[in-house]
Amino acid sequence: DVKVTQSSRYLVKRTGEKVFLECVQDMDHENMFWYRQDPGLGLRLIYFSYDVKMKEKGDIPEGYSVSREKKERFSLILESASTNQTSMYLCASSFLGQGAFRSNEQFFGPGTRLTVL
Amino acid sequence: EDQVTQSPEALRLQEGESSSLNCSYTVSGLRGLFWYRQDPGKGPEFLFTLYSAGEEKEKERLKATLTKKESFLHITAPKPEDSATYLCAVPGSGGGADGLTFGKGTHLIIQP
Numbered sequence: 300d301v302k303v304t305q306s307s308r309y310l311v312k313r314t315g316e317k318v319f320l321e322c323v324q325d326m327d328h329e330n331m332f333w334y335r336q337d338p339g340l341g342l343r344l345i346y347f348s349y350d351v352k353m354k355e356k357g358d359i360p361e362g363y364s365v366s367r368e369k370k371e372r373f374s375l376i377l378e379s380a381s382t383n384q385t386s387m388y389l390c391a392s393s394f395l396g397q398g399a400f401r402s403n404e405q406f407f408g409p410g411t412r413l414t415v416l
Numbered sequence: 417e418d419q420v421t422q423s424p425e426a427l428r429l430q431e432g433e434s435s436s437l438n439c440s441y442t443v444s445g446l447r448g449l450f451w452y453r454q455d456p457g458k459g460p461e462f463l464f465t466l467y468s469a470g471e472e473k474e475k476e477r478l479k480a481t482l483t484k485k486e487s488f489l490h491i492t493a494p495k496p497e498d499s500a501t502y503l504c505a506v507p508g509s510g511g512g513a514d515g516l517t518f519g520k521g522t523h524l525i526i527q528p
Contacts, residue, residue, distance in 0.1 A: 303459075332515050332516075339520075340520075341518050341519065341520040341521065342460075342503070342505075342516075342518040343518075344515035344517075347514075347515045357515050358515075389459050389460070391459075396447065396507070396514075400447065401447050401467055402447040402448045402507035402514065403448075403465075404448075404450055404462050404465050405450070405462070405516060406462060407452075407459035407460045407461070407462075408459050409458055410457070410458065410459045412457075
């Protein structure tokens with residue numbers, strides 16, 4: 300079974316704090332992703348990575364950064380947390396797709412519900 | 417820009433009452449269409465991948481189908497445990513490791 304784990308299920312932080320969200324997968328997947336999910340907006344891609352030390356911006360990267368030092372671990376960093384970053388954060392992983400022809404299914408972790416006060 | 421639209425937003429059925437959920441998509445070069453189930457407070461759970469028009473996949477009471485413009489998730493004789501939000505998604509058209517563009521989901525409630 301594919302296992303994607305996230306460091307915390309619930310997190311409460313104060314405005315201006317630096318926040319680290321950790322994600323680990325055990326399937327040797329090349330790709331890893333961070334999404335946030337908000338009512339009425341659905342899931343939106345923040346950042347993704349297709350290899351160690353590689354990263355690509357998604358649709359809403361502002362206010363976030365990422366780090367991928369090991370293949371199995373992908374971290375999302377909120378440099379200075381703000382109240383509009385209160386959300387459910389979801390990590391996912393997948394095998395690398397076949398170029399322009401097909402992409403592979405992503406497997407999600409349980410999510411981290413972050414509240415910024 | 418890739419777009420995914422799901423309908424209806426919410427659907428309430430009686431146990432055993434079959435129905436279909438719709439996912440319309442606009443993407444330049446489909447590299448797959450994915451269906452997920454999401455329970456409240458949890459991460460999405462993968463259900464199906466479809467790659468080509470005419471393709472069908474089945475799992476228990478669920479069957480997913482694909483045309484060139486839309487996908488359907490058919491649910492046959494549903495049970496209360498099938499209650500969840502069902503999401504469809506397509507990958508970006510750039511190839512490789514593109515993230516998914518999700519629809520907003522259909523919230524399905526099955527009443528006993």
